Amino acid sequence: MSATATQPDSSYLLRKLHSFTGLLPVGAFLAEHFWSNSAALVSAEKYNATSEELQTIPFRLIVEWGGIFLPLLFHGGYGIYIWLRGKSNVSAYPWVGNWLYLAQRYTGIIAFAYIGWHLYTERWLTHGKSTYANVAEDMQNPWYLVFFIVGVLASSFHLGVGTWNFLCKWGLAATVKAQQAAGRFGAFVGVAFSVVGILIILSFRFDWHPFSAYLPTK
Amino acid sequence: MSETKQVMVKVKRQAGPKEAARWEEFSLKWRPSMNVIICLRDIAENPVTRDGKKTTPISYDSNCLEEICGSCAMLINGRARMACSALVDQLEQPIRIEPMSKFPLVRDLIVDRQFMFESLKRVKAWIPIDGTYHLGEGPRVSPEIQEKGYPLSNCITCGNCLEVCPQVNEHNQFVGAAIISQVRLFNMHPTGAMNKSERLSALMGPGGIQECANAQNCVHVCPKGIPLTESIAEVNRDAWKQALLGWLVG
Amino acid sequence: MRQPKIIVVGGGLAGLMATIRVAEAGIPVDLFSIVPVKRSHSVCAQGGINAAKNQKGEGDTVDKHFDDTIYGGDFLANQPLVKRMCEAAPGIIDLLDRMGVMFNRTPEGLLDYRRFGGTLYHRTAFAGATTGQQLLYALDEQVRRHEFEGKVKKFEGVTFLSAVIDEGGVCRGICAMDLRSSEVKTYAADAVIFATGGNGAIFGRSTNSVVCTGSAQAALFQQGVDYANGEFIQVHPTAIPGEDKLRLMSESARGEGGRVWVPRNPAEKRAPRSIPDAERFYFLEEWYPKYGNLVPRDIATRAIHRIVYQEKLGIDGQPAVYLDVTHIPRETLDRKLEGILEIYEKFLGVDPRVEPMRVFPAMHYTMGGIWVNGEDQASNVPGVYAAGECEYQYHGANRLGANSLVSCIFGGGIAGPAAVKYAKNLEKGAESTASAVFDSEKKRQEEKNQKLISQDGSENPIIIWRELGEVMTEHVTVTRINRNLQMADGKIRALQERYKKINLSDRTKWSNQTLNFARELENMIILARVVTLGALARNESRGAHYKPDFPERDDVNWLTTTRAKWVNNDIQLAYEPVDISLIKPRPRRYDAVK
Numbered sequence A: 001m002s003a004t005a006t007q008p009d010s011s012y013l014l015r016k017l018h019s020f021t022g023l024l025p026v027g028a029f030l031a032e033h034f035w036s037n038s039a040a041l042v043s044a045e046k047y048n049a050t051s052e053e054l055q056t057i058p059f060r061l062i063v064e065w066g067g068i069f070l071p072l073l074f075h076g077g078y079g080i081y082i083w084l085r086g087k088s089n090v091s092a093y094p095w096v097g098n099w100l101y102l103a104q105r106y107t108g109i110i111a112f113a114y115i116g117w118h119l120y121t122e123r124w125l126t127h128g129k130s131t132y133a134n135v136a137e138d139m140q141n142p143w144y145l146v147f148f149i150v151g152v153l154a155s156s157f158h159l160g161v162g163t164w165n166f167l168c169k170w171g172l173a174a175t176v177k178a179q180q181a182a183g184r185f186g187a188f189v190g191v192a193f194s195v196v197g198i199l200i201i202l203s204f205r206f207d208w209h210p211f212s213a214y215l216p217t218k
Numbered sequence B: 001m002s003e004t005k006q007v008m009v010k011v012k013r014q015a016g017p018k019e020a021a022r023w024e025e026f027s028l029k030w031r032p033s034m035n036v037i038i039c040l041r042d043i044a045e046n047p048v049t050r051d052g053k054k055t056t057p058i059s060y061d062s063n064c065l066e067e068i069c070g071s072c073a074m075l076i077n078g079r080a081r082m083a084c085s086a087l088v089d090q091l092e093q094p095i096r097i098e099p100m101s102k103f104p105l106v107r108d109l110i111v112d113r114q115f116m117f118e119s120l121k122r123v124k125a126w127i128p129i130d131g132t133y134h135l136g137e138g139p140r141v142s143p144e145i146q147e148k149g150y151p152l153s154n155c156i157t158c159g160n161c162l163e164v165c166p167q168v169n170e171h172n173q174f175v176g177a178a179i180i181s182q183v184r185l186f187n188m189h190p191t192g193a194m195n196k197s198e199r200l201s202a203l204m205g206p207g208g209i210q211e212c213a214n215a216q217n218c219v220h221v222c223p224k225g226i227p228l229t230e231s232i233a234e235v236n237r238d239a240w241k242q243a244l245l246g247w248l249v250g
Numbered sequence C: 001m002r003q004p005k006i007i008v009v010g011g012g013l014a015g016l017m018a019t020i021r022v023a024e025a026g027i028p029v030d031l032f033s034i035v036p037v038k039r040s041h042s043v044c045a046q047g048g049i050n051a052a053k054n055q056k057g058e059g060d061t062v063d064k065h066f067d068d069t070i071y072g073g074d075f076l077a078n079q080p081l082v083k084r085m086c087e088a089a090p091g092i093i094d095l096l097d098r099m100g101v102m103f104n105r106t107p108e109g110l111l112d113y114r115r116f117g118g119t120l121y122h123r124t125a126f127a128g129a130t131t132g133q134q135l136l137y138a139l140d141e142q143v144r145r146h147e148f149e150g151k152v153k154k155f156e157g158v159t160f161l162s163a164v165i166d167e168g169g170v171c172r173g174i175c176a177m178d179l180r181s182s183e184v185k186t187y188a189a190d191a192v193i194f195a196t197g198g199n200g201a202i203f204g205r206s207t208n209s210v211v212c213t214g215s216a217q218a219a220l221f222q223q224g225v226d227y228a229n230g231e232f233i234q235v236h237p238t239a240i241p242g243e244d245k246l247r248l249m250s251e252s253a254r255g256e257g258g259r260v261w262v263p264r265n266p267a268e269k270r271a272p273r274s275i276p277d278a279e280r281f282y283f284l285e286e287w288y289p290k291y292g293n294l295v296p297r298d299i300a301t302r303a304i305h306r307i308v309y310q311e312k313l314g315i316d317g318q319p320a321v322y323l324d325v326t327h328i329p330r331e332t333l334d335r336k337l338e339g340i341l342e343i344y345e346k347f348l349g350v351d352p353r354v355e356p357m358r359v360f361p362a363m364h365y366t367m368g369g370i371w372v373n374g375e376d377q378a379s380n381v382p383g384v385y386a387a388g389e390c391e392y393q394y395h396g397a398n399r400l401g402a403n404s405l406v407s408c409i410f411g412g413g414i415a416g417p418a419a420v421k422y423a424k425n426l427e428k429g430a431e432s433t434a435s436a437v438f439d440s441e442k443k444r445q446e447e448k449n450q451k452l453i454s455q456d457g458s459e460n461p462i463i464i465w466r467e468l469g470e471v472m473t474e475h476v477t478v479t480r481i482n483r484n485l486q487m488a489d490g491k492i493r494a495l496q497e498r499y500k501k502i503n504l505s506d507r508t509k510w511s512n513q514t515l516n517f518a519r520e521l522e523n524m525i526i527l528a529r530v531v532t533l534g535a536l537a538r539n540e541s542r543g544a545h546y547k548p549d550f551p552e553r554d555d556v557n558w559l560t561t562t563r564a565k566w567v568n569n570d571i572q573l574a575y576e577p578v579d580i581s582l583i584k585p586r587p588r589r590y591d592a593v594k
């Protein structure tokens, strides 16, 4: 018997890629996105400056497509394929992990719809030159507002659970104890993203800038 | 329950893989420390339904009656578990008894779990010894490894962990937690480790470890309390490391 | 050159070991088993496996293991082969170790050994509290590997019905039934190794698994394969009473320091834990100071029966005594006994770490079995081999704890190569046997099925079985009295008559378990009679066979192996001397220095 290892199946590689893209770059982009958007918590000007900074990076299209859109499309598309190949059974086995499994799928599809719409309104319609005013205006529409909130919560939840999943599934958190700790970490990620995301939305909605005091007094 | 001294049991019957399924209800005499196997035996002794209709005894698998052979897995009140250790007094009535749903049905409560034995073959779940002739003692094994490996080697191939896994279904030939845990066991043993890469490769094939989506149901229903989520995580780590190395080094 | 073909029936430890040995010799093997082999009864063994490795520096030797085994078996075992087994035992442990069995270890990484009944040495290797399961899996994995390499073909879910024996009285294969399709088929082979385990089911409830009916042995017996020492069955002193099964509480509970006791006051009402030591009767320790709680099984069993039935000291007047491990540190219990304590907790809902267990003796092991020749596991019918609990050779009148696993693996290990050698030396193999020989056996078996399926009658096989179990347990286990044995035989024969009128409540052909059970029942009744008649004839007390009317061992008249034969459709008992060439019989006493 030979002990040679054969190459992994493509389903293995794709699945690992899916998992990886969830965190990097998609998750990382979400973090970056929340970070730069929290400039709105300081002031509209700060927000516009930050946006402009980002909107004017060199090779913007390549970075956007290669670093965000394509990975997201892959993660989302393959995510749907994974979903279709699973068969949830929470009614018979209502355990937390099982609920999270189901929630991961629904929040994924919500996030997908939301991100698509978000990109369409804030990226496409504005030709990539969205400003504070554009977003603030959208937020006045109650339907938009609700969709924003749902989308942000779903994405945050999905990233939180995803982080936990990722740590378990790559064996970075292997023991029961480590997986519990990873769970707490994932929960922290989910809650932190939710809170920051909601604060940003409120900021746009009510023209509210809690950190404006940071600004140098003129 | 105990006042009426009756036990109500509902069993899903199916005469063969292609026949239609139906439910039958039985009313049995309650006795202390009665379990589901005793219920099925009572029915076999007097195969008459609750409304007095004669029927056939129920076909089911069992052997050890002490939860060590893995034969008697079935769905009891909707949950995968071993019939021989399912005590009537701890179950809500009427007790619903069904065959496992993820394996091909044979008859009544009997299903065909050959898939698991085939999977064990696929991942080479054995220590490849040279022969049974005398070759001296085995390798030394630290008590630490033994304490980790022993629980894993308790797997009775009952299939509960596959039954409850959302990733095991008709579209998905996922090998399931038990097999992954066996790979961990053999890879842990000093001699078994010599074929570690082969086993990991097998687990990176179609239906391999990648199909696990971390719902973690398996660990709740394992009658042997095997730390399945831990096994999956560890094997996952070994697997991607091997895949990455193979890819980097060729 | 002709390629021989071997069949192994039974996939417990013995059958799997035989299979591996045959496959290693490069000969194709067909392996038959009722249950998937990984689910064989061997998984139930809890305590451990014996080998005199002297790993604790106590001066244990192969000779001492040999002596303990012979002495424990009350000198009824043929000695040379037992000696070979004891010599081979350390090598068997090494082999299992190499196969990856997760034996418990010492800090140095060596195998750990514990003390078991009937010996003063730490001689028992163990893997947690599920040694049998661990050993069976190790062999199962090796067989799976051979299967993967194409050397073994498994027929799981196929039950042996009868041997195919040609006009010359030579076995040429088997006739077997697929338990799903009920299809009866014959399979040709040059030699067949039987490893079909024990026959607990003839006692109704026992510590054995469901498929341990002895049906295969009984079928062979009716085809001319002799059956030896049937009357010797072992009752285990400590089992957990249950309606479907009497679950074993392993000797290792006592090996790790568990103590057996009853309240001194039969009217005791206090909870066991609040009874002070002085008011507890540790009867084994008092009666057998040297071995204490670790006296051999027959002695412990009779002591418990005496406490319950003569001294009337059973707990709450019930047939039960306490087996107490509550004084042992929880950490030790969890590390060494977790598996078996879990069984108690699981099936009774009481934690034995806190509350002493209630136990009572139960039918446990079949010392008797298919007669084999003392040399290479061959029976009296050419081409029929036997190994494991289904044969009789290693344990004499009483088996020592942890000696069975080793005898199964040893016996299977001999049977494999012996069958290969026999098959290779055959001038004409099964391929040249006339097909009529196979056809007529198949026809005979099909007709039996047809008759059972179609006949109308008034008897229920399960009820007959239950009554059989009751008769056997009451009269043919711990205490045997000739008058009762005669009555028991009468009852069994009456059951045999009633069997003729059985009515199957299921007449379908697909996966009909009632049909198979009815077939087994017919055989069980025959075997029950072999056991009962053997017991009736043997007017002495030896090992597990105890007759109050003949309380002494009688070496003058009864140092003989019982050899039951099937003559004119009836049981005939013959006797042959025991080979005592190596150790001279001496009285067996555990209350004094031996």
Ligand SMILES: Cc1cc2nc3c(=O)[nH]c(=O)nc-3n(C[C@H](O)[C@H](O)[C@H](O)COP(=O)(O)OP(=O)(O)OC[C@H]3O[C@@H](n4cnc5c(N)ncnc54)[C@H](O)[C@@H]3O)c2cc1C
Binding pocket: C009, C010, C011, C012, C013, C014, C015, C032, C033, C034, C035, C037, C040, C041, C042, C043, C044, C045, C046, C047, C048, C049, C050, C131, C132, C158, C159, C160, C161, C195, C196, C197, C198, C207, C208, C209, C211, C212, C215, C216, C248, C364, C365, C387, C388, C389, C390, C401, C402, C403, C404, C405, C406, C408
């Ligand atoms: C509860 C318990 C605990 C024990 N603990 C110990 C211990 O600690 N140490 C020790 O040494 N011994 C112990 N023993 C004894 C030991 O387990 C058995 O003697 C031994 O496992 C028997 O193995 P075997 O290979 O002979 O048969 P089994 O394991 O009984 O296997 C029999 C095989 O034959 C097959 N079979 C039977 N009939 C047919 C048929 N008609 N057609 C096809 N296949 C058939 C079955 O499917 C099975 O595969 C214990 C026994 C019990 C009951």
Ligand code: HEM
Binding pocket: A018, A019, A020, A021, A022, A023, A026, A027, A030, A075, A076, A077, A079, A080, A082, A083, A104, A105, A108, A109, A110, A111, A112, A113, A115, A155, A158, A159, A161, A162, A163, A165, A166, A169, B212, B213, B214
């Ligand atoms: C906001 C954008 C998204 C982020 C940040 C994100 C992040 C993640 C992360 C980190 C994981 C864990 C990876 C793993 O399981 O190992 C994950 C898993 C998953 N994601 Fe996303 N994801 C996003 C969008 C989507 C979309 C649009 C879908 C499509 C429906 C989706 C479907 C899934 C699914 C099904 C899983 C579980 C995979 C499995 O069970 O193996 N995700 N995601």
Ligand code: SF4
Binding pocket: B154, B155, B156, B157, B158, B159, B160, B161, B162, B177, B178, B181, B221, B222, B223, B224, B225, B226, B228
């Ligand atoms: S891992 Fe547990 S649940 Fe799964 S087959 Fe093994 S014993 Fe059953």
Ligand code: FES
Binding pocket: B061, B062, B063, B064, B065, B066, B067, B068, B069, B070, B071, B072, B073, B082, B083, B084, B085
């Ligand atoms: S009968 Fe063996 S596990 Fe239930």
